[in-house]
Amino acid sequence: xxxxxxxxxxxxxxxxxxxxxxxxxxxxNYLITLEQKRREAINNSESKKAxxxxxxxxIAAARKNxxxxxxxxxxxxxxxxxxxxxxxxxxxKKINEDLMSKLLYIPNFPSENSPVGIDENDNKVVKKWGxxxxxxFEPLAHWDLGLNIDSxxxxxxxxxxxxxxxxxxxxxxxxxxxxxNFMLKVHTEENDYIEFALPYMVKRxxxxxxxxxxxxxxxAYKTTDDMFLIPTAEVPLVSLHKNEIIEFNDLPLKYTGYTxxxxxxAGSYGKDVKGxxxxxxxxxxxxxxxxxxxxxxxxxxxxxxxAESILQKLNLPYRVVNLCTGDLGFNAAQTYDxxxxxxxxxxxxxxxxxxxxxxxxxxxxNIRFRDKDNELKFVHTLNGSGLAVxxxxxxxxxxxxxxxxxxxxxxxxxxxxxxEYIG
RNA sequence: GGAGAGGUGGCCGAGCGGCCGAAGGCGCUUGCCUGCUAAGCAAGUGAGGGUUUAUACCCUCCGAGGGUUCGAAUCCCUCCCUCUCCGCCA
Numbered sequence: 191x192x193x194x195x196x197x198x199x200x201x202x203x204x205x206x207x208x209x210x211x212x213x214x215x216x217x218x219n220y221l222i223t224l225e226q227k228r229r230e231a232i233n234n235s236e237s238k239k240a241x242x243x244x245x246x247x248x249i250a251a252a253r254k255n256x257x258x259x260x261x262x263x264x265x266x267x268x269x270x271x272x273x274x275x276x277x278x279x280x281x282x283k284k285i286n287e288d289l290m291s292k293l294l295y296i297p298n299f300p301s302e303n304s305p306v307g308i309d310e311n312d313n314k315v316v317k318k319w320g321x322x323x324x325x326x327f328e329p330l331a332h333w334d335l336g337l338n339i340d341s342x343x344x345x346x347x348x349x350x351x352x353x354x355x356x357x358x359x360x361x362x363x364x365x366x367x368x369x370x371n372f373m374l375k376v377h378t379e380e381n382d383y384i385e386f387a388l389p390y391m392v393k394r395x396x397x398x399x400x401x402x403x404x405x406x407x408x409x410a411y412k413t414t415d416d417m418f419l420i421p422t423a424e425v426p427l428v429s430l431h432k433n434e435i436i437e438f439n440d441l442p443l444k445y446t447g448y449t450x451x452x453x454x455x456a457g458s459y460g461k462d463v464k465g466x467x468x469x470x471x472x473x474x475x476x477x478x479x480x481x482x483x484x485x486x487x488x489x490x491x492x493x494x495x496x497a498e499s500i501l502q503k504l505n506l507p508y509r510v511v512n513l514c515t516g517d518l519g520f521n522a523a524q525t526y527d528x529x530x531x532x533x534x535x536x537x538x539x540x541x542x543x544x545x546x547x548x549x550x551x552x553x554x555x556n557i558r559f560r561d562k563d564n565e566l567k568f569v570h571t572l573n574g575s576g577l578a579v580x581x582x583x584x585x586x587x588x589x590x591x592x593x594x595x596x597x598x599x600x601x602x603x604x605x606x607x608x609x610e611y612i613g
Numbered sequence: 614g615g616a617g618a619g620g621u622g623g624c625c626g627a628g629c630g631g632c633c634g635a636a637g638g639c640g641c642u643u644g645c646c647u648g649c650u651a652a653g654c655a656a657g658u659g660a661g662g663g664u665u666u667a668u669a670c671c672c673u674c675c676g677a678g679g680g681u682u683c684g685a686a687u688c689c690c691u692c693c694c695u696c697u698c699c700g701c702c703a
Contacts, residue, residue: 232663236672243672246684250631261683268683393693435623560623564642566660 191554192296197225207299210306210515217292224289231285235278242271294398295405298550300515301524303487307514313527314514319498320507322531327593331534332584333465336362338595339613342466354455356466361612362583365599366473368606369579370448373475373500377576381496383446383477388426390449391417396429399555401521401547408456411470419452423476424573428551431480436559436569442489443480446576448473466580467539473579479572482559483549486570487524490546494526497542497576504600506585507531509538523548528577530585541581544574 197204205218245268252261300306305314336342341362347355358366377383397403397418402410402425411419420426427445436443451474462468477496481489494510501508513525522545529538552558552568561567590598596613604610 229663232672236663239673240671242683247631249683253631265683272683437623560641564658 191293191550192299193549193553194225194293197221203299208296210300211297211518212308212516213297217296221289221292221296224285224292228282228285228289231278231282235275235282238271238275238278242268242275245271291404297518297520298523298547300518301487301546301548303512304518304524305512305514306516308516309514310517312514313517314512315509316512316526317510318507319502319509320505320531322507323533323589325533329533329588329591330595331465332587335587335591335595335597335613339597341612344465351470353463354468354470356469356580358583361607361609362587365586365603365607365612366579366583368603369582370473370475372603372606373576373579373582374446374448376500376503377446377475377477377496381444381499383444383496386423386427386430386445386447388420388423388447388449390420390452392420392425392429393417396425396432399432399551400425400428401551401554405520409454411452411454420449421453422451422474422573422575423447423449424478427476427478428480428557428571428573429555431557431569432555434557435566436480436557438560438562441480441482441559441569442485443478445478445480446475448475448579450474466584469580472581475576475579477544477574477576480557481570481572482561483567483570486546486548486572489570489572490524490526490544493572493574494528494544497528497544497574500577500582501528501530501541503602504582504586506582506589506600508541519543519545521545521547521550523550526574528575530581531589532585533588533591539581541585542575542577545572547571547573 192204201218201222204221205215208215208218245264249261249264249268252258252264305312307313330338333342333344336358337344339361341358341360343357343359347357350357374385378385391413394403394416397410402418402421410421413419426449427447430445431443451472453470453472455468455470458468466472477493479486479489479493498508498510508528508530511527511529513522513527518525525543525545527540528542528544530541531537532539548570549568551571555571557569557571558566559569586600587597590600592598592611596611598611599607599609
């Protein structure tokens, strides 16, 4: 959620931010008038309340002095005022609710570090690592590779659960498990993250605080008792500190956790329908930072490097893309997408998305810290995949495939896997 | 699922219709004191919002939402959460 105060003190910056995101500006004018109406309403009801409170204490005083007649008269007057207050409060509440419901749909302000642009074509590649391998044969897609070695089963997956599910078996199932373990090991032992095992279902207010709701309700799976399956471990990890005040010296907090993620993928009809690139349930190791405001930009660089380190250790070629303002997600002020090379598609594909959310979530979650000057301030939050496990598995399969249809196990995993080749 | 207890400031904890935004303690900040540390003494110390150049003033908040009342942390209702015991169970 954006800061209401900014709407009043610096409305142009809000306008600018919405423009950068290519948003319709009619909402902006509506917000401005609503904000004014809100303050008027507050003033009206508060001055009535002040009046009522002063009469109330006069009643108490009169009672004490046994001036019962006077007290009764004052009570009559106070009753009238009290009724007026009720009406004024009702109005204020209505305006407030309207304003809040609109505000929850306003995305975060883009960071200065995000290039201004319309869509993904304006994203800036800021880094390339590794060279895509030259194949002297036609590289297969991961689904063909998986089927050929009898380690992926899409037919039975759809029998069980419908489209966009995958079943892994044998060495690929094991590779998935080994990958999770590998990622967590790197992040906890080398990158200094604290590991969490988390609930996969959360309450509605948690989803809202995190910025997933109300705008993206279509994207989430809901249970019959109004719980939500988490779309990412970011949700429980960031919400750990909801409504908390964090000690100055405890910042930054660096958290990691592995969870499955559940997404309906509404609106992605026809996109990546084959294979396990875009599925309703996937495994992910998530990285979350909670920082002081002045450190979040630096933290994003570091978090992104932490995610990259996994790809480097696996020797998978990738590039890093700084998303333009038009392509930024709802919560993000700045985002680096890490894209891994997929030979069968002859393309880099997203495998991690690392975002600086600044105080946008901190405000919604009400997570604060006491600054050096003793002021309470909202923390900045950051999140990134470190990495999406399924897509890492795919990348390994495709990049490490051999001409005879096997998959070489990346050197760093060979010990854990116990084999040099799969298939 | 059944029975009971409870949710108060950064934390602990009192208050159970009107000088209660809330005693007391811990913590924290500042000053004094002491060779350092610790202890001791004194003062200060909740959050959000509104008005204001400012000093300052006002409103709201004691799990959430309603209700009773001139007035609610305190009384009533609903909901949520936590704990204890019992049942069921991986």
